[in-house]
Amino acid sequence: MEWEKQEQEQQQQQENGGALYVKVMTDEQMELLRRQISVYATICEQLVEMHKAITSQQDLTGMRLGNIYCDPLMSSSGHKITARQRWTPTPMQLQILEHIFDQGTGTPSKQKIKEIASELTQHGQISETNVYNWFQNRRARSKRKQLGPAANNAESEVETEVESPKEKKAKSEDIHSHENPNTRAEDISFQSPEISSELQAFN
Amino acid sequence: MEWEKQEQEQQQQQENGGALYVKVMTDEQMELLRRQISVYATICEQLVEMHKAITSQQDLTGMRLGNIYCDPLMSSSGHKITARQRWTPTPMQLQILEHIFDQGTGTPSKQKIKEIASELTQHGQISETNVYNWFQNRRARSKRKQLGPAANNAESEVETEVESPKEKKAKSEDIHSHENPNTRAEDISFQSPEISSELQAFN
DNA sequence: CTTTTATGAATGAAGG
DNA sequence: CCTTCATTCATAAAAG
Numbered sequence A, B: 001m002e003w004e005k006q007e008q009e010q011q012q013q014q015e016n017g018g019a020l021y022v023k024v025m026t027d028e029q030m031e032l033l034r035r036q037i038s039v040y041a042t043i044c045e046q047l048v049e050m051h052k053a054i055t056s057q058q059d060l061t062g063m064r065l066g067n068i069y070c071d072p073l074m075s076s077s078g079h080k081i082t083a084r085q086r087w088t089p090t091p092m093q094l095q096i097l098e099h100i101f102d103q104g105t106g107t108p109s110k111q112k113i114k115e116i117a118s119e120l121t122q123h124g125q126i127s128e129t130n131v132y133n134w135f136q137n138r139r140a141r142s143k144r145k146q147l148g149p150a151a152n153n154a155e156s157e158v159e160t161e162v163e164s165p166k167e168k169k170a171k172s173e174d175i176h177s178h179e180n181p182n183t184r185a186e187d188i189s190f191q192s193p194e195i196s197s198e199l200q201a202f203n
Numbered sequence C: 001c002t003t004t005t006a007t008g009a010a011t012g013a014a015g016g
Numbered sequence D: 001c002c003t004t005c006a007t008t009c010a011t012a013a014a015a016g
Helices: A027-055 A091-102 A110-123 A128-147 A193-202 B027-055 B091-102 B110-123 B128-150 B193-202
Strands: none
Touching: A027 B027, A091 A110, A091 A128, A091 B027, A110 A128, B091 B110, B091 B128, B110 B128
């Protein structure tokens, strides 16, 4: 993750009564974000430690810790059992898929799919077809994205140029031109192999 | 965890008018960030669940671990840090689009789109994708509108989504779904005081 | 300001 | 593989 590699792609949007609709972060927001993530990281680490501590004191034989769906609340009214008819990858599955996709192995062979699918089952409901479709779509879309990056929106209404210091974002109209053709998003992954492996162990 | 340690030295020097010290992120980076956070949330969730599972089988000897629970609000993707941008057609554009749509030419072919887009550019910011999406949505919705009023009863449990927005549910053995209660908060913070307090105990 | 609605965009799945 | 459709998500705009 290198924020330093800025892309001046952002179009400057006007401020709307105080709400800024750009991907511009102030130091404060940045700090907040960093702290938030830091909190997550800390929690994860501590939970892992905790887990270690606990398991080292007892024997886990027989314990079955499968996928637990965390949806504590929100299930108040019983009715409306509208089951979803469409698969939605869990963040975990997404990450793994994304990772595999980035391996450049552009050929999701039949056999490979089977493997991937079975592995992902540990992180939630999934079928081979889902995996297959995912790769198909993923490729098709990443491809189209390259060809038709296009200048996206920014719509103006009757706006009274509210001057805000943040409003000055330079829209370098120069030669920076297009986006890096191959912005192969570096996959997101745990920076801590420890946690990563811990999680594996759980499942 | 390395990521969050990242120094924020990348102060963005803005050329226009004055130097602005903000962080600018591309959509790509933004999305990455969201996913990263989402992954953390998932990990926390699972770890917490694990902890529950473990402690429920043993008597909390020594370790005093209360019932930590993961706030569902944190468990989904799409954490909003900065609003996402969105194109909004100008009245003029809308009128033209609407007109074209009415021509009955329900086929907004690739080439056609290009033409339309370039023409509409004269009336405001717009991209081919915008045009494409507009037609897609327009058709889909005009279609749904017809079927909506007609089929009024029986088991078509579809469109009655007037229930509490947070109310969602999925059958246990069904497709795993990930709901996403909307968080209006601009800052992401741990919504569960329980976790933070628990963490205190560890330190 | 908060809630609701309308609609632009994202994406899983189906067809060719 | 590519295109198209259906459904869902998120947010700008509108309503309260």
